[in-house]
Amino acid sequence: MGRAASRRSMRRLPPPALLALMYLTVIAMGTVLLSLPVAQEVPVSLLTAFFTSTSAVTVTGLVTVDPASTFTLFGEIVIAVLIQIGGLGLMTFAAFLLLTLGISIGMPQRVILSEELGSASLEGLMRLAKLILTVALVAEAAGTAILATEFVPDHGWAHGLWLSLFHTISAFNNAGFALFPDSLMGYNTHPVVSLSIAAMFILGGLGFVVLGDIAQARSWLRLSLHSKLMLVGTAFLLILGFVLIALLEWSNPLTLGGLSPADRLVAAFFQSATTRTAGFNSIDIGAMGNASTVLMMVLMFIGGGSTSTAGGIKVTTAIVLLLATRAFFRQRQEFAIFGRSLGLVEVMKVMALTTVSLGVVALSIFLIAIHWQGSMFDLTFEVVSAFGTVGLSRGATYDLTAPGQILICFVMFVGRVGPLTLGFFLAMAAQPRVAYPKGQIYLG
Amino acid sequence: MGRAASRRSMRRLPPPALLALMYLTVIAMGTVLLSLPVAQEVPVSLLTAFFTSTSAVTVTGLVTVDPASTFTLFGEIVIAVLIQIGGLGLMTFAAFLLLTLGISIGMPQRVILSEELGSASLEGLMRLAKLILTVALVAEAAGTAILATEFVPDHGWAHGLWLSLFHTISAFNNAGFALFPDSLMGYNTHPVVSLSIAAMFILGGLGFVVLGDIAQARSWLRLSLHSKLMLVGTAFLLILGFVLIALLEWSNPLTLGGLSPADRLVAAFFQSATTRTAGFNSIDIGAMGNASTVLMMVLMFIGGGSTSTAGGIKVTTAIVLLLATRAFFRQRQEFAIFGRSLGLVEVMKVMALTTVSLGVVALSIFLIAIHWQGSMFDLTFEVVSAFGTVGLSRGATYDLTAPGQILICFVMFVGRVGPLTLGFFLAMAAQPRVAYPKGQIYLG
Ligand SMILES: [K+]
Ligand SMILES: [K+]
Numbered sequence: 001m002g003r004a005a006s007r008r009s010m011r012r013l014p015p016p017a018l019l020a021l022m023y024l025t026v027i028a029m030g031t032v033l034l035s036l037p038v039a040q041e042v043p044v045s046l047l048t049a050f051f052t053s054t055s056a057v058t059v060t061g062l063v064t065v066d067p068a069s070t071f072t073l074f075g076e077i078v079i080a081v082l083i084q085i086g087g088l089g090l091m092t093f094a095a096f097l098l099l100t101l102g103i104s105i106g107m108p109q110r111v112i113l114s115e116e117l118g119s120a121s122l123e124g125l126m127r128l129a130k131l132i133l134t135v136a137l138v139a140e141a142a143g144t145a146i147l148a149t150e151f152v153p154d155h156g157w158a159h160g161l162w163l164s165l166f167h168t169i170s171a172f173n174n175a176g177f178a179l180f181p182d183s184l185m186g187y188n189t190h191p192v193v194s195l196s197i198a199a200m201f202i203l204g205g206l207g208f209v210v211l212g213d214i215a216q217a218r219s220w221l222r223l224s225l226h227s228k229l230m231l232v233g234t235a236f237l238l239i240l241g242f243v244l245i246a247l248l249e250w251s252n253p254l255t256l257g258g259l260s261p262a263d264r265l266v267a268a269f270f271q272s273a274t275t276r277t278a279g280f281n282s283i284d285i286g287a288m289g290n291a292s293t294v295l296m297m298v299l300m301f302i303g304g305g306s307t308s309t310a311g312g313i314k315v316t317t318a319i320v321l322l323l324a325t326r327a328f329f330r331q332r333q334e335f336a337i338f339g340r341s342l343g344l345v346e347v348m349k350v351m352a353l354t355t356v357s358l359g360v361v362a363l364s365i366f367l368i369a370i371h372w373q374g375s376m377f378d379l380t381f382e383v384v385s386a387f388g389t390v391g392l393s394r395g396a397t398y399d400l401t402a403p404g405q406i407l408i409c410f411v412m413f414v415g416r417v418g419p420l421t422l423g424f425f426l427a428m429a430a431q432p433r434v435a436y437p438k439g440q441i442y443l444g
Numbered sequence: 445m446g447r448a449a450s451r452r453s454m455r456r457l458p459p460p461a462l463l464a465l466m467y468l469t470v471i472a473m474g475t476v477l478l479s480l481p482v483a484q485e486v487p488v489s490l491l492t493a494f495f496t497s498t499s500a501v502t503v504t505g506l507v508t509v510d511p512a513s514t515f516t517l518f519g520e521i522v523i524a525v526l527i528q529i530g531g532l533g534l535m536t537f538a539a540f541l542l543l544t545l546g547i548s549i550g551m552p553q554r555v556i557l558s559e560e561l562g563s564a565s566l567e568g569l570m571r572l573a574k575l576i577l578t579v580a581l582v583a584e585a586a587g588t589a590i591l592a593t594e595f596v597p598d599h600g601w602a603h604g605l606w607l608s609l610f611h612t613i614s615a616f617n618n619a620g621f622a623l624f625p626d627s628l629m630g631y632n633t634h635p636v637v638s639l640s641i642a643a644m645f646i647l648g649g650l651g652f653v654v655l656g657d658i659a660q661a662r663s664w665l666r667l668s669l670h671s672k673l674m675l676v677g678t679a680f681l682l683i684l685g686f687v688l689i690a691l692l693e694w695s696n697p698l699t700l701g702g703l704s705p706a707d708r709l710v711a712a713f714f715q716s717a718t719t720r721t722a723g724f725n726s727i728d729i730g731a732m733g734n735a736s737t738v739l740m741m742v743l744m745f746i747g748g749g750s751t752s753t754a755g756g757i758k759v760t761t762a763i764v765l766l767l768a769t770r771a772f773f774r775q776r777q778e779f780a781i782f783g784r785s786l787g788l789v790e791v792m793k794v795m796a797l798t799t800v801s802l803g804v805v806a807l808s809i810f811l812i813a814i815h816w817q818g819s820m821f822d823l824t825f826e827v828v829s830a831f832g833t834v835g836l837s838r839g840a841t842y843d844l845t846a847p848g849q850i851l852i853c854f855v856m857f858v859g860r861v862g863p864l865t866l867g868f869f870l871a872m873a874a875q876p877r878v879a880y881p882k883g884q885i886y887l888g
Contacts, residue, residue, distance in 0.1 A: 290813035290820050298806060321799050328796035351795050352772035355765050362742060369734035370692065376734050376821035
């Protein structure tokens with residue numbers, strides 16, 4: 001079978017459908033495994049198994065039960081594997097698929113041989129896979145070793161090493177699952193734990209494209225446009241969140257107020273970083289002030305980087321949204337970032353992605369609200385958290401009825417699979433069939 | 445002075461700045477007049493006078509005091525004049541300005557002589573002004589006469605006629621100010637009052653462009669693209685809101701539940717229509733369910749028609765947002781509505797308007813939230829209501845601190861002036877100074 005034939009066979013199912021199908025298959029397998037008695041410390045419903053599996057595969061981290069006390073070691077291993085498949089595995093698969101379709105995913109020329117369709121050779125694919133897996137395994141091995149210095153003294157060798165491995169996998173994949181009932185609140189005075197976990201999920205959230213690019217380019221000027229935007233945008237959002245959360249929560253006795261000034265800074269930084277998709281928390285989210293909570297919703301909606309383990313509409317989408325707005329006010333018909341121009345296709349994609357995202361979030365809030373008696377602010381937070389596959393919670397998820405839980409599963413699924421599949425639409429440009437006369441309408 | 449010279453003198457100040465300056469001047473004059481002792485039944489602060497004046501000029505209708513018991517007849521007349529200037533007067537002025545700049549505002553060819561810059565003659569301007577004022581005065585005279593049949597028997601000739609005139613001005617301009625402390629809740633079993641008021645604010649919310657177009661074209665096929673979109677979009681939103689509010693509130697004893705089935709239908713229709721910018725209410729907004737409230741926030745954010753007395757991002761903006769999204773998923777680089785194509789300029793404008801609008805709403809909620817102890821859901825509702833110059837309230841406005849009130853004034857001002865001024869930016873297209881090489885970034 002030649003290259004052309006192999007490409008044709010991968011194209012029989014439309015790529016977005018293929019991707020969605022693979023996620024659904026993994027979620028179903030996880031549901032079955034978590035439903036086995038051997039996985040359960042206490043009996044759980046099929047819905048709980050489904051919710052936990054969906055949350056793990058979509059690397060969200062929202063839970064309706066406490067994982068550590070509900071599932072056995074076998075169940076926890078299942079969750080860790082689901083997280084690794086849902087994060088690393090499917091990202092690698094998505095990168096493969098993009099390459100097979102001849103879509104550049106921004107890797108330097110040394111890794112993919114050419115941006116054109118014909119040359120996405122098996123050789124190029126294997127190199128990419130090796131790079132992604134090498135980056136991930138090195139980072140995860142280092143993370144486990146560092147966390148073990150804290151968890152082994154506290155919990156003994158066996159359990160301590162498992163805790164280190166589990167939280168490393170959860171952190172690098174931005175999953176936010178923790179085996180402590182209060183997430184990482186017990187470690188908010190242990191900077192080694194919170195800073196190394198933060199380092200892992202920030203790395204994972206930049207995306208493999210950026211990590212590979214940095215590994216190959218080694219200088220700012222040689223980085224791709226995408227990598228430059230991601231690094232600048234990530235730094236800006238991290239600092240903005242850090243400064244505002246520190247200012248707003250500094251004297252809140254229920255969050256930062258009870259810590260030493262140095263620990264307050266670490267906790268504010270951790271919360272700023274984790275909100276952008278990781279979903280761990282080292283302070284009580286439900287006790288944070290109204291303004292910090294609004295800020296966190298905006299950060300959760302934006303999320304992390306494309307082709308990463310992060311969710312949300314993505315940092316680059318937010319940047320293009322802002323630049324296109326500025327270009328409009330400056331009466332430009334196209335606009336540039338770092339010396340590269342962006343045109344109608346990017347603007348249309350950003351608009352489509354943002355509109356669909358806002359639509360999914362608003363419609364889900366509306367539907368759950370029909371039978372919701374609790375705080376609408378908390379419900380909104382939970383839906384945005386699910387959409388951004390963040391997993392931070394003000395507690396509303398525990399109060400959801402069965403239809404509400406299923407709807408949140410749908411939001412997590414769309415939040416994870418939706419933005420990814422949009423990338424495939426760029427592959428197949430088509431011309432309009434009929435050219436209409438120009439019309440003018442008034443929008444202001 | 446020739447035509448060219450007269451055009452040049454109107455252009456010295458940038459049109460958006462000129463428009464904003466005129467609104468600020470009228471607001472300042474209103475604040476001074478409402479601060480006079482002769483305007484006040486009970487003493488009010490300068491801030492209250494400023495808030496009331498801003499709310500009237502921006503035709504919003506949010507209040508921090510009950511207008512009827514706070515202001516004298518003189519004060520009420522001042523409010524009515526501010527509403528008429530802020531609604532009709534400044535819309536006429538904006539239409540003039542657009543014409544002077546040579547921007548077609550969609551009037552049929554018989555009214556404006558040509559769409560090109562040189563031919564926006566004084567003759568054309570006078571015809572337009574005459575048309576707008578004729579439409580408005582005929583509608584307002586008819587409205588006053590119809591309302592008088594209900595208000596005169598209840599309140600005597602003098603007060604009854606004044607109530608009829610005031611509510612007609614408030615309705616046609618979509619201002620939402622009422623001289624009853626419970627808005628129109630006392631008349632929710634009087635279909636003559638609620639349906640005639642609804643007819644007036646729906647007419648006013650379509651926009652003068654559409655009304656003039658209907659008056660001249662008299663057949664669907666000869667209507668402009670803009671008029672067709674507005675009529676279809678308005679009908680769709682009216683019916684959607686009517687059906688959902690009726691379903692969701694049918695058995696709520698605090699809203700529709702206490703009325704007869706026929707009155708429930710009228711009240712549901714009235715609430716659907718008024719949410720899209722008028723701001724009157726015939727049922728208790730604070731008692732409506734969570735889902736209805738979410739729906740109303742979406743409707744308030746969308747608002748009514750361009751060059752109308754309505755607010756929000758506008759119906760046409762929402763339609764282009766949806767069509768551009770659909771076009772993206774169908775891999776089209778341009779898209780068409782009713783046989784007319786729309787391109788990059790419209791997409792950029794829609795994106796700019798939506799981004800700025802969401803930004804203003806989110807930032808205002810964030811800033812007020814810093815010192816807000818009440819319900820965040822109610823606060824969000826109030827900010828969206830102010831942005832859409834709607835004026836519906838769940839009561840949060842009464843609880844605002846002075847900085848919060850000033851911020852809401854700013855939101856009302858931006859909600860009224862912002863979308864209008866965006867129209868001017870389309871006037872002056874400019875080419876990019878440098879052509880950059882094309883760059884690709886990943887947004888999903
Ligand atoms: K997460
Ligand atoms: K209004």
